[in-house]
Amino acid sequence: MKYKLSIKRLASSLLLFAVISNSAPSLAELTIKVTQGSDQPTVIAVAPFVARGVSVDTDVAAIVENDLARSGIFSAIPRTDMLSLPSSKADVYYRDWRLLGADYLVTGEFNETASGRVQLNFSLFSVLGQRELWSHQVTGSTTQLRDMAHLASDKIYQQITGLRGIFSTRVAYVNAYMEQGSMLYRLLIADIDGARERLLLESAQPIMSPAWSSDGREIAYVSFETGRPAIFRQNLATAERQQLTNFAGLNSAPSWSPDGSKMALALSKDGNPEIYLLDLNSRKLTRLTRHFAIDTEPAWAPDGKHLLFTSDRGGTPQIYRLDIADKSVERITWQGTYNARPSLAPDGRTLALIHRRDTQYRIAALDLVTERIIELTDTALDESPTVAPNGAMLMYATKQGDNGVLAAVSLDAGVKYLLPARRGDVREPAWSPFPR
Amino acid sequence: MTQSTNKLALLALLGAAFLSGCATTGGSQSTTLDTDTVRTGQVAESSLEQSGTTMDEYNQLDTVFYFDFDKAILRAESRTALAAHAAQLVESPRAIRLFGHADERGSREYNIALGERRANSVKEFLVMQGVAGNLIEVISYGEERPAVFASNEESWGLNRRVELK
Numbered sequence: 001m002k003y004k005l006s007i008k009r010l011a012s013s014l015l016l017f018a019v020i021s022n023s024a025p026s027l028a029e030l031t032i033k034v035t036q037g038s039d040q041p042t043v044i045a046v047a048p049f050v051a052r053g054v055s056v057d058t059d060v061a062a063i064v065e066n067d068l069a070r071s072g073i074f075s076a077i078p079r080t081d082m083l084s085l086p087s088s089k090a091d092v093y094y095r096d097w098r099l100l101g102a103d104y105l106v107t108g109e110f111n112e113t114a115s116g117r118v119q120l121n122f123s124l125f126s127v128l129g130q131r132e133l134w135s136h137q138v139t140g141s142t143t144q145l146r147d148m149a150h151l152a153s154d155k156i157y158q159q160i161t162g163l164r165g166i167f168s169t170r171v172a173y174v175n176a177y178m179e180q181g182s183m184l185y186r187l188l189i190a191d192i193d194g195a196r197e198r199l200l201l202e203s204a205q206p207i208m209s210p211a212w213s214s215d216g217r218e219i220a221y222v223s224f225e226t227g228r229p230a231i232f233r234q235n236l237a238t239a240e241r242q243q244l245t246n247f248a249g250l251n252s253a254p255s256w257s258p259d260g261s262k263m264a265l266a267l268s269k270d271g272n273p274e275i276y277l278l279d280l281n282s283r284k285l286t287r288l289t290r291h292f293a294i295d296t297e298p299a300w301a302p303d304g305k306h307l308l309f310t311s312d313r314g315g316t317p318q319i320y321r322l323d324i325a326d327k328s329v330e331r332i333t334w335q336g337t338y339n340a341r342p343s344l345a346p347d348g349r350t351l352a353l354i355h356r357r358d359t360q361y362r363i364a365a366l367d368l369v370t371e372r373i374i375e376l377t378d379t380a381l382d383e384s385p386t387v388a389p390n391g392a393m394l395m396y397a398t399k400q401g402d403n404g405v406l407a408a409v410s411l412d413a414g415v416k417y418l419l420p421a422r423r424g425d426v427r428e429p430a431w432s433p434f435p436r
Numbered sequence: 437m438t439q440s441t442n443k444l445a446l447l448a449l450l451g452a453a454f455l456s457g458c459a460t461t462g463g464s465q466s467t468t469l470d471t472d473t474v475r476t477g478q479v480a481e482s483s484l485e486q487s488g489t490t491m492d493e494y495n496q497l498d499t500v501f502y503f504d505f506d507k508a509i510l511r512a513e514s515r516t517a518l519a520a521h522a523a524q525l526v527e528s529p530r531a532i533r534l535f536g537h538a539d540e541r542g543s544r545e546y547n548i549a550l551g552e553r554r555a556n557s558v559k560e561f562l563v564m565q566g567v568a569g570n571l572i573e574v575i576s577y578g579e580e581r582p583a584v585f586a587s588n589e590e591s592w593g594l595n596r597r598v599e600l601k
Binding site for chain 1: 540541542543544545546548549550552553556574575576577578580581585586587
């Protein structure tokens with residue numbers, strides 16, 4: 001990582017509660033609750049954006065403010081406390097913001113372009129330095145205001161932390177609930193703040209293991225709709241889908257290669273689960289593991305040459321690394337009797353996994369160089385870790401009472417938030433790559 | 437014995453135990469009740485009429501087999517029931533499905549593999565008893581179709597199972 005986030009544990013539990021408003025209210029299932037934030041947050045003020053000669057029906061500045069606050073490393077100055085509401089450099093009185101304790105100020109204004117589109121011009125100011133640090137323009141249609149807000153958040157976050165922001169990314173997940181006495185399974189995607197939830201697939205049979213393609217345009221998943229597990233790929237824009245496997249036994253754990261040309265998966269057609277590589281163009285299938293134990297959950301290393309996977313060949317589930325070229329296998333987890341579901345951070349060094357301590361299944365991060373393992377969560381039924389494309393946070397599934405909910409934690413365990421569902425279980429989050 | 441006579445026998449046993457319990461009033465801590473506090477009740481005689489076909493033995497066999505945590509080894513009671521299933525299937529072969537399940541703890545992908553391992557150990561047992569392997573299909577649902585929706589030891593025990601259908 002280029003920048004080490006200075007985040008420390010916060011003893012008090014509730015920092016902020018933010019309900020994300022949504023322009024398509026009937027579909028919204030997730031809300032956000034930050035349960036732990038930095039104890040030394042950077043204080044930022046996002047002044048309301050001003051529309052000049054255009055009609056803007058979305059409070060874009062509020063979305064930016066919520067994005068930054070949800071990252072846990074910022075705290076926002078409430079609008080009602082603001083002493084002035086500048087929309088451009090000329091209106092900024094630094095003293096007003098210094099009095100409020102702000103480190104940074106964001107202003108923005110909308111204008112209409114010659115082609116009838118909307119342009120947002122936003123600026124970042126250093127209150128102590130008393131100067132404009134940077135400004136940026138983004139142009140889009142009036143239906144893209146939420147996208148423009150998330151892009152502005154990404155840029156502001158990057159200017160201040162040095163890390164690319166993840167507010168424009170999305171999350172895929174599975175929602176399961178009881179309706180009229182039978183289970184209904186839904187595969188959904190939403191913005192990372194839980195807004196704009198969209199349905200990809202609904203089935204009376206289980207749906208599992210959503211996995212993003214490296215270009216973010218497709219999702220692979222396992223569906224039991226045929227009565228047996230089968231792997232499908234589905235295009236997000238067209239909803240067109242294709243069944244990729246239909247072997248006897250398990251067809252599970254699809255994982256797209258970084259270059260998008262192959263998929264690693266687990267099949268038990270030869271008697272027990274083994275890791276295979278499916279070439280998506282030629283449909284050629286290559287068997288990579290050969291062991292009578294369970295081999296499953298392949299995860300790609302960023303180099304595209306290695307896979308991490310879970311195997312109980314040593315007696316308990318542990319993580320192994322496979323060299324695709326020579327098929328050699330090396331065990332890499334040695335602490336504890338249960339380590340599973342590997343998910344590598346983009347640096348290729350930090351491995352998120354499920355780690356059992358006594359009877360508690362927690363999410364942990366293993367540094368592959370120092371071999372130090374840090375528990376990131378302190379609950380008992382945590383699973384399905386998925387690392388954000390900037391490597392700063394991960395999302396996972398946990399339980400609140402008997403309900404499955406999604407939660408997020410920073411990789412140094414400093415920031416935590418929950419995304420509780422309004423109905424049934426939510427599980428198996430898959431964090432999208434950066435938008436192209 | 438049929439199931440209904442089993443139940444009647446059990447009821448008779450319980451009744452006898454109840455009566456003998458009432459009759460035992462010896463010991464230093466016996467309580468003498470005032471006649472006012474004693475109430476008697478009548479119990480009507482009841483007789484049942486039954487009709488219809490007798491359930492055949494096949495349907496009475498257990499079709500759900502439970503497993504220990506993180507294990508795929510058949511329990512003794514499962515072997516007894518499965519041996520009877522095997523005898524039936526050898527005598528009158530039919531296609532069956534074994535649905536493997538796991539409890540919710542840990543990784544979903546590992547759990548679906550564990551469910552398959554459990555269903556396979558049932559399959560291997562049936563095949564060893566002479567059932568044709570090509571009549572048996574194994575499908576694992578892992579933790580995706582729990583029998584009981586709760587996060588505690590009792591529910592987990594009921595969810596670690598193989599269902600024969």
